[in-house]
Amino acid sequence: MEERRVSSLQQAIQNLPTFQAPDALWQAIHHELDRPSSDQPLHQALHTLPDVIPPADLWDAISAELTFREKEAALHRTIRRLPQYEPPPLVWKEIQTTLTQTRLQRTLQLIKPYRWAAAAVLIGVSAGLAYLGNTSQPTITYLASTEQAPAGYSIEINDQDQDAIREIGAAFTAYHNQYNDPQGEELIQELNELESASKELRQVLRDYGFDEKLAQELTRVELQRDQVIRKMATAL
Amino acid sequence: MDALLKCLLTTLLGLCTISGFSQDTDLLQVVTKRINKEFAFKEGYEVNIDGDRAEVYIESWNQPLIRVQIDLVSKHESKSTAQNDLEFLQYIAQRVKNKIYLRNFLSVPDNQKAPDSRLKAVYHIKVPAECPVYLKTNYGLADVENLSNRLRINSRFTQVGLLNIKGWMDINTFFGELQGQHLDGNAAITSRRSDITLKDISGHFDINAQYGILNIFASTGLLDFNLQADHSQVFLHTPNLSNFQYTLSTQNSKLQLPSGMKFLIQETAPGVRKVTFRPKSEFYPNITINVRFGELFLGK
Amino acid sequence: MTESELIQACLRQDRLAQRALYERYSQAMYTLAYRITGDFELANDVLQEAFVKVFQHLERFRRESTLGAWIKTIVLRTAISKVKRQQTFEPEESIPADHALDWGDFIEAEYLQQAINSLPPGYRTVFILIEVEGYSHQEVADLLGISLGTSKSQLFYAKKRLREVLSKMH
Numbered sequence: 001m002e003e004r005r006v007s008s009l010q011q012a013i014q015n016l017p018t019f020q021a022p023d024a025l026w027q028a029i030h031h032e033l034d035r036p037s038s039d040q041p042l043h044q045a046l047h048t049l050p051d052v053i054p055p056a057d058l059w060d061a062i063s064a065e066l067t068f069r070e071k072e073a074a075l076h077r078t079i080r081r082l083p084q085y086e087p088p089p090l091v092w093k094e095i096q097t098t099l100t101q102t103r104l105q106r107t108l109q110l111i112k113p114y115r116w117a118a119a120a121v122l123i124g125v126s127a128g129l130a131y132l133g134n135t136s137q138p139t140i141t142y143l144a145s146t147e148q149a150p151a152g153y154s155i156e157i158n159d160q161d162q163d164a165i166r167e168i169g170a171a172f173t174a175y176h177n178q179y180n181d182p183q184g185e186e187l188i189q190e191l192n193e194l195e196s197a198s199k200e201l202r203q204v205l206r207d208y209g210f211d212e213k214l215a216q217e218l219t220r221v222e223l224q225r226d227q228v229i230r231k232m233a234t235a236l
Numbered sequence: 237m238d239a240l241l242k243c244l245l246t247t248l249l250g251l252c253t254i255s256g257f258s259q260d261t262d263l264l265q266v267v268t269k270r271i272n273k274e275f276a277f278k279e280g281y282e283v284n285i286d287g288d289r290a291e292v293y294i295e296s297w298n299q300p301l302i303r304v305q306i307d308l309v310s311k312h313e314s315k316s317t318a319q320n321d322l323e324f325l326q327y328i329a330q331r332v333k334n335k336i337y338l339r340n341f342l343s344v345p346d347n348q349k350a351p352d353s354r355l356k357a358v359y360h361i362k363v364p365a366e367c368p369v370y371l372k373t374n375y376g377l378a379d380v381e382n383l384s385n386r387l388r389i390n391s392r393f394t395q396v397g398l399l400n401i402k403g404w405m406d407i408n409t410f411f412g413e414l415q416g417q418h419l420d421g422n423a424a425i426t427s428r429r430s431d432i433t434l435k436d437i438s439g440h441f442d443i444n445a446q447y448g449i450l451n452i453f454a455s456t457g458l459l460d461f462n463l464q465a466d467h468s469q470v471f472l473h474t475p476n477l478s479n480f481q482y483t484l485s486t487q488n489s490k491l492q493l494p495s496g497m498k499f500l501i502q503e504t505a506p507g508v509r510k511v512t513f514r515p516k517s518e519f520y521p522n523i524t525i526n527v528r529f530g531e532l533f534l535g536k
Numbered sequence: 537m538t539e540s541e542l543i544q545a546c547l548r549q550d551r552l553a554q555r556a557l558y559e560r561y562s563q564a565m566y567t568l569a570y571r572i573t574g575d576f577e578l579a580n581d582v583l584q585e586a587f588v589k590v591f592q593h594l595e596r597f598r599r600e601s602t603l604g605a606w607i608k609t610i611v612l613r614t615a616i617s618k619v620k621r622q623q624t625f626e627p628e629e630s631i632p633a634d635h636a637l638d639w640g641d642f643i644e645a646e647y648l649q650q651a652i653n654s655l656p657p658g659y660r661t662v663f664i665l666i667e668v669e670g671y672s673h674q675e676v677a678d679l680l681g682i683s684l685g686t687s688k689s690q691l692f693y694a695k696k697r698l699r700e701v702l703s704k705m706h
Contacts, residue, residue, distance in 0.1 A: 086563055145266045
């Protein structure tokens with residue numbers, strides 16, 4: 001049975017159709033072979049063109065560009081995540097109104113005798129659309145008033161009175177480094193924290209202007225700092 | 237010593253001047269940019285506020301809306317200066333997915349002079365009581381009332397006032413002051429150099445305080461109270477003293493206990509004391525306090 | 537409906553087709569308008585004016601680009617004209633040789649949006665056009681009527697300002 005199948009296959013293979021190459025093919029091959037020999041030097045020259053060596057600093061430029069892109073990667077990732085915004089419904093209504101008005105203006109020219117009726121329709125449509133409010137966008141208003149400046153308003157906050165503090169702090173730090181007083185470390189940390197708080201509040205008062213409560217807070221901070229300074233001075 | 241005297245005199249002078257020794261009576265022009273915005277409230281929404289030199293007033297209402305009014309305020313003797321400087325105050329009032337962001341900040345371009353005017357922002361916010369609120373505020377004031385879900389506050393140099401707050405509270409303060417009344421829930425408070433006054437507190441409280449004065453008035457609803465205080469003065473008042481279990485530890489600190497109650501006092505090391513009291517009832521709330529380098533006063 | 541059919545219907549003043557075209561592009565164009573102007577009120581005005589122009593001049597659309605690109609050009613020009621008075625471009629300054637700024641590993645998107653909003657209008661426009669919308673410096677120079685060098689230096693200083701504002705926000 002197997003032998004019969006194989007022989008059937010072989011027979012089928014033998015009976016496969018054959019195909020004739022088109023006549024034009026030989027003509028094309030012939031034409032190619034008969035190409036003028038004057039092209040040869042060109043082909044030879046093309047094969048022997050010299051290699052171009054890139055300039056020495058090209059890699060530096062590529063590397064700099066790659067570094068630049070790496071550093072900007074976080075920025076560009078975040079740009080892709082920037083929020084998108086939906087316009088409020090009123091915008092489309094306004095667009096429709098304007099388009100309707102434009103079309104109406106063109107129509108008015110055609111129906112001039114009836115312009116008053118057309119104007120009444122236009123006013124009615126506009127008023128109806130304007131009535132529809134929109135609460136999803138912020139409303140911004142500007143207000144103006146006057147008030148008496150509080151006492152101490154014109155005080156300038158500067159750092160010139162801080163030199164004495166720094167002097168004592170520096171002296172105590174040197175003392176602590178020499179004698180390694182156990183409570184000294186805590187005092188120095190306290191002074192640093194209170195100094196830093198004082199500087200921060202002074203900067204805020206300069207940036208945002210004088211404020212009574214902040215000034216009181218500054219006073220409180222500096223009183224606490226002065227208590228620390230007193231302890232340091234006593235130890236010295 | 238000369239330097240110390242100089243420093244003390246300077247601070248004293250500064251105190252006098254700042255507290256009103258000089259009698260300026262200039263008239264200030266006040267220019268305000270008022271922004272009003274509303275957001276629909278849905279379950280899962282939360283409000284995030286970041287106020288810089290801001291006064292923040294938050295209260296609840298029974299509308300499913302979050303109503304925001306932000307006033308950016310500029311004050312100067314000259315109106316045009318006040319108006320120009322107002323432009324340096326920027327704000328954000330936007331919703332991104334389920335979070336509503338409210339923020340103000342100062343933005344002065346490099347090539348422009350720093351503003352001369354007094355600047356601040358004032359927020360008036362109304363939220364549903366169940367709306368979670370996260371508030372970060374520097375150099376200002378915060379007043380929060382009638383919330384009942386989650387409240388987180390992170391404040392620097394700010395006076396914080398809380399009234400009738402329920403639920404979960406997480407409060408961090410640095411300098412400034414914290415005053416709370418009718419607080420009921422799970423509260424975690426961490427403070428450094430802030431004075432704290434809490435009246436009528438119920439539920440569970442965990443407090444970690446450094447360099448402050450703490451006045452705590454517990455109510456009968458207090459279930460658990462843990463306080464770690466360093467370099468602080470602690471005054472704890474409880475209405476029915478003997479209804480609570482106390483575990484009090486002090487290190488290098490003064491301790492004052494109420495008379496008429498038998499506390500067990502153990503001195504475990506020089507300067508270190510442990511004081512305990514257990515009520516006669518079967519169930520009782522716990523008060524655990526540890527004070528180092530400070531004072532602890534317990535009374536009615 | 538194909539784009540071609542949509543355009544034809546809009547030209548016939550078909551309201552539904554106009555609405556469909558508007559809705560197809562409104563979010564992207566509104567976002568662009570807001571990013572350029574930095575203000576929702578102005579962005580509303582820009583979107584309204586731009587789409588009115590789109591519908592009024594739709595017959596002039598020559599399909600040399602996509603419809604979206606054509607609409608974007610109109611929106612962009614309208615937005616730029618709105619902020620033109622506020623826009624000042626600093627004179628061309630030299631950019632340091634090592635002009636890469638370090639942005640760290642992660643930036644919150646809403647912080648970046650807020651920082652962009654805080655930029656002066658001139659910086660903001662150049663930054664949005666180049667970094668967000670992908671225009672080249674030459675295209676931006678042509679659009680805004682500035683030199684190529686000014687466009688490059690505006691972008692550098694815009695990024696420098698953004699970096700400063702972002703560092704204060706964290």
